[in-house]
Amino acid sequence: MRVLVLSDIHANLTALETVLADAEQFNFLGGTGFEQVWCLGDVVGYGPDPNECVERLRAFGDDHLCVAGNHDWAVLGNLPVDDFNAEARRAVVWTREQLTPESRAYLKGLPAEPLVRGDFTITHASPRHPVWEYMVSPFIAQENLAHFDTQSCLVGHTHVPVIFHCRRQQRAVENTEVCRALTPSYKQSVDLTNGHRLIINPGSVGQPRDSNPRAAYALLDTEANILRFRRVAYPYELTQSRMRAAKLPDRLIARLAYGW
Numbered sequence: 104m105r106v107l108v109l110s111d112i113h114a115n116l117t118a119l120e121t122v123l124a125d126a127e128q129f130n131f132l133g134g135t136g137f138e139q140v141w142c143l144g145d146v147v148g149y150g151p152d153p154n155e156c157v158e159r160l161r162a163f164g165d166d167h168l169c170v171a172g173n174h175d176w177a178v179l180g181n182l183p184v185d186d187f188n189a190e191a192r193r194a195v196v197w198t199r200e201q202l203t204p205e206s207r208a209y210l211k212g213l214p215a216e217p218l219v220r221g222d223f224t225i226t227h228a229s230p231r232h233p234v235w236e237y238m239v240s241p242f243i244a245q246e247n248l249a250h251f252d253t254q255s256c257l258v259g260h261t262h263v264p265v266i267f268h269c270r271r272q273q274r275a276v277e278n279t280e281v282c283r284a285l286t287p288s289y290k291q292s293v294d295l296t297n298g299h300r301l302i303i304n305p306g307s308v309g310q311p312r313d314s315n316p317r318a319a320y321a322l323l324d325t326e327a328n329i330l331r332f333r334r335v336a337y338p339y340e341l342t343q344s345r346m347r348a349a350k351l352p353d354r355l356i357a358r359l360a361y362g363w
């Protein structure tokens with residue numbers, strides 16, 4: 104099965120549309136297109152198009168799944184907004200005011216616990232703390248190995264594309280260094296059948312934070328067990344002008360041009 108893996112769309116419809124179009128035409132393993140969409144959460148928050156992004160995902164119907172991110176939860180009131188910085192908080196409050204009943208119902212239906220599909224565990228932040236933990240180091244990756252059973256785990260949340268390679272070890276063995284972090288290549292596919300357990304972050308569609316403003320996503324073939332990281336430029340000025348019109352915080356508008 105060919106899967107489009109999306110994370111942290113953050114209500115940026117221009118980035119989402121660009122990614123969907125790119126994924127439709129990109130030649131991956133001798134073919135184009137995708138059969139399923141796996142969304143790793145944070146559909147809304149920060150950006151100007153929360154309802155439109157929800158609608159775009161909903162349109163995939165049974166051909167997509169999505170898990171809840173911390174921003175999705177905050178918008179619903181499941182998390183206190185005090186846990187966010189001032190700008191993120193303003194965006195949460197603004198988003199709350201914009202949501203249609205349909206969008207709200209969609210976000211409410213997103214599972215907070217990890218989903219398992221074949222060899223993949225799918226979660227927003229980490230298998231251990233699905234909504235909150237930042238998977239930013241090999242050590243945190245290692246600690247999470249005991250919290251999922253599949254070969255690979257797909258995470259978002261940090262907005263930084265990365266792949267943690269972890270050597271197999273018995274659960275009983277503790278405090279052994281087993282994971283290392285690799286920055287993804289956009290020039291070649293990754294063979295996931297290399298005997299390692301893997302924790303993979305495709306990066307963020309709508310708000311990249313690795314000093315690269317291009318939208319990030321991944322394509323996955325679950326039979327061949329091969330993944331391809333992708334980056335695609337999108338006209339972020341359009342997103343910025345809608346954010347300006349919505350009076351969203353300046354810093355959130357500025358960061359889209361730089362990817363921080």
Ligand SMILES: [Zn+2]
Binds near residue numbers: 111
């Ligand atoms: Zn996010």
